[in-house]
Amino acid sequence: MLELRPSDAVIDLGCGTGQLGVPLLRFARVVVGVDPEPDMLVALGARGTSVVPVLGGDALLPLLGAALGDVGAVVIGNALHWMDEPAALARAVGVLRPGGAVAIVTQGPPLWLGSSRWQVAVKRAMEVERGPLTATCGTDDATLAGRAHILTGLGLVVAQRRWVAEHSVDAEWVVGHLRSATGGRAPSGATVAAIDDAVRSGAVERVTTTVVSGILIN
Numbered sequence: 078m079l080e081l082r083p084s085d086a087v088i089d090l091g092c093g094t095g096q097l098g099v100p101l102l103r104f105a106r107v108v109v110g111v112d113p114e115p116d117m118l119v120a121l122g123a124r125g126t127s128v129v130p131v132l133g134g135d136a137l138l139p140l141l142g143a144a145l146g147d148v149g150a151v152v153i154g155n156a157l158h159w160m161d162e163p164a165a166l167a168r169a170v171g172v173l174r175p176g177g178a179v180a181i182v183t184q185g186p187p188l189w190l191g192s193s194r195w196q197v198a199v200k201r202a203m204e205v206e207r208g209p210l211t212a213t214c215g216t217d218d219a220t221l222a223g224r225a226h227i228l229t230g231l232g233l234v235v236a237q238r239r240w241v242a243e244h245s246v247d248a249e250w251v252v253g254h255l256r257s258a259t260g261g262r263a264p265s266g267a268t269v270a271a272i273d274d275a276v277r278s279g280a281v282e283r284v285t286t287t288v289v290s291g292i293l294i295n
């Protein structure tokens with residue numbers, strides 16, 4: 078999917094706390110994490126990694142590309158839906174070296190669209206606080222197909238991979254996840270109490286990861 082060379086730079090766009098960028102460190106010369114939320118970059122720094130934090134958004138890509146030289150990959154995890162997608166993808170493709178790749182990773186549907194009993198309870202509590210929650214955060218098939226179409230139009234050879242995994246979650250994880258997925262806004266005290274109740278006796282999330290990737294052949 079990504080054929081990185083040791084001389085490559087990698088850009089993790091919308092890096093958050095580095096879920097994608099940190100594991101890619103060992104395959105690249107440098108990994109740069111770009112995010113407009115200072116708190117995210119502080120949390121990334123607190124992990125003690127050597128991902129280089131850059132405060133900003135996708136508009137910075139041309140400048141970063143020029144500064145970094147060979148960019149072997151731009152990876153975007155659960156973040157593209159916050160951006161003007163065609164513009165961000167055009168900028169991402171614009172910084173790639175020949176043979177470089179863009180990888181768009183989504184994990185979902187978001188937990189508020191899940192059908193487990195604990196997910197339904199969490200959704201109910203969040204909706205009392207914030208009103209109807211229907212956003213797919215870019216995980217629905219139509220959005221994924223649209224992204225593949227954009228990458229193809231930009232001249233990339235596109236592929237899609239998908240897998241499902243299960244992991245146990247606790248209240249702290251659910252609260253952190255909801256905060257990150259809803260633009261940094263933490264759930265209220267009442268919602269946190271409801272989340273505690275919902276997951277106290279054990280909760281498992283079954284999550285689908287989809288990677289839409291494109292390689293720049295020329």
Ligand SMILES: C[S@@+](CC[C@H](N)C(=O)[O-])C[C@H]1O[C@@H](n2cnc3c(N)ncnc32)[C@H](O)[C@@H]1O
Binds near residue numbers: 113134135155
């Ligand atoms: C749900 S988090 C995903 C974090 C991480 N990539 C992950 O997969 O866990 C989405 C991130 O996108 C960032 N973001 C929002 N708008 C952005 C933009 N225009 N350019 C880059 N990042 C952006 C947010 O600040 C947030 O940290």
